[in-house]
Amino acid sequence: MNILEVEGLTKRYEGFTLNGVSFSLERGYIMGFIGRNGAGKTTTMKAMLGLIGSDGGEVRVCGENIRGNEAAIKRRIGFIMGEFDCYRQAKLKTIARVTKRFYDDWDDAAYASYLKRFSLDENKKVSELSAGMRVKFALALALSHNAELLILDEPTSGLDPVSRDDLLDVFRSVIEDGTRSILFSTHIISDLEKCADHITYIREGNITLSCDVESFKSRFMLVSGSVEELREAKERLIGFKEHAFGFTGLIRSEDAPHLKGLRKAPADLESIMIYSEKEGDLDA
């Protein structure tokens, strides 16, 4: 069953349009939402929750339209925008005490266990926490009200590799029981390789692909060859880079049989993103 369904979400700005964004996420999975800076990841997430007005489209959580049921649906969602950057001079316990009043399902025992697990000291002020600890605090708040769907906007961006790895482990453990799902945006592709089950790729406000990671990767191949071979292969390449010994590029897997003689290798997520952003068209 889909925990999240986004259909035709549209937002028009001067110079940028979020153009009929549609994707869905099943319960018990992690979806990575990827795209370049300015591709529309944060706009999509904010429009989903009504933080910015939309010019069209629908967002359903557990089958219910968010418009008109805002409060009830937000009780089932945990939304984290990067690190927790509110009330920097307030103590964590004050913020938690305020937050818990809004949720009937608030679980004090779970909150205490997350504080312990993340080594968070309730008596510290927000300003005294590192970027990683602030993300963890936001996560502890979201998980303690039993959010079924976590929507995280670039939660790992400001973190060192160890903290990032730690956090990705937390994500995996959150969805372990199959009742929760996570949608998280990032431009750190290695994070997705480690923990995402599905990928949704947004480019200039358009969803280019939304599918599971393996299908996503299997649609593309990396090829390399000499400068002469580049001339022949060019029209089938999605994107390429020339170097001293020839070129490396990205092709659609179905084009592979037509390109004999080139060295071929499975494509990784990072290469898919880099090459497709260089030249263009990912629609497969």
Add this chain to the structure above:
Amino acid sequence: MRDLLYKELKLCLHPMNFVFMAFALMLLIPNYIYTIPCFFVCNAIFYSFQMSVQNNDALFTLLLPVGKREAVRSKYRFVTILELAMLVLYVPMMFLNHAILGNPNTFLDACPTLIGASFITFAVFNAVFMPTFYKTGVKAGRSFLLSAFAVFVWIFAAEGFFMFCRIEQAPYFMKWAAEHLDVFPSSGYDIGVQLITTAVCAAVFAAVTLVSERASIRNFEKVDL
């Protein structure tokens, strides 16, 4: 709403509110403009809004199970509580002023009419500050300058009116106002007219604040956070 008010008091109340509320003691200064201390409360409310902007309060609030409408309403309740608290403090100060200093004051006397005038001070502030603030949700400074200008126009108008009431050539209704409204009431008649004046001003405050709240909600619905 109770939970949102709790959030406002715990996380959004600037400590200067307590300091500026203590300015109710200014009613014990002889020959002072007693409509001014309420402006300090407006100032403190601005500090709280400024602090809310710096603390990303709107984002925190809207990530809770709360809509924009409720978020704005809770700010209005919060502001109204601060304003009414100041007027409640004015009541004992008014009696103390009468007991210690006695009448008359050069400017508007510490009497129920003053509380009525202060209701209008807050109504003017609420009418300008919040609807302009909620057009952006961030520019509190600009909204405060606009509202401060409007509040001072009102204070000068009200104080000026009662000053002119006392001159020899003032028309009858102004002389009547000076005699019955700008004085600590001692007769039943004075108490009656001053309480009616205060009640009318309170009703204007309530109506203006409600209209302002609707405008702020309308403005904030259009803001992209």
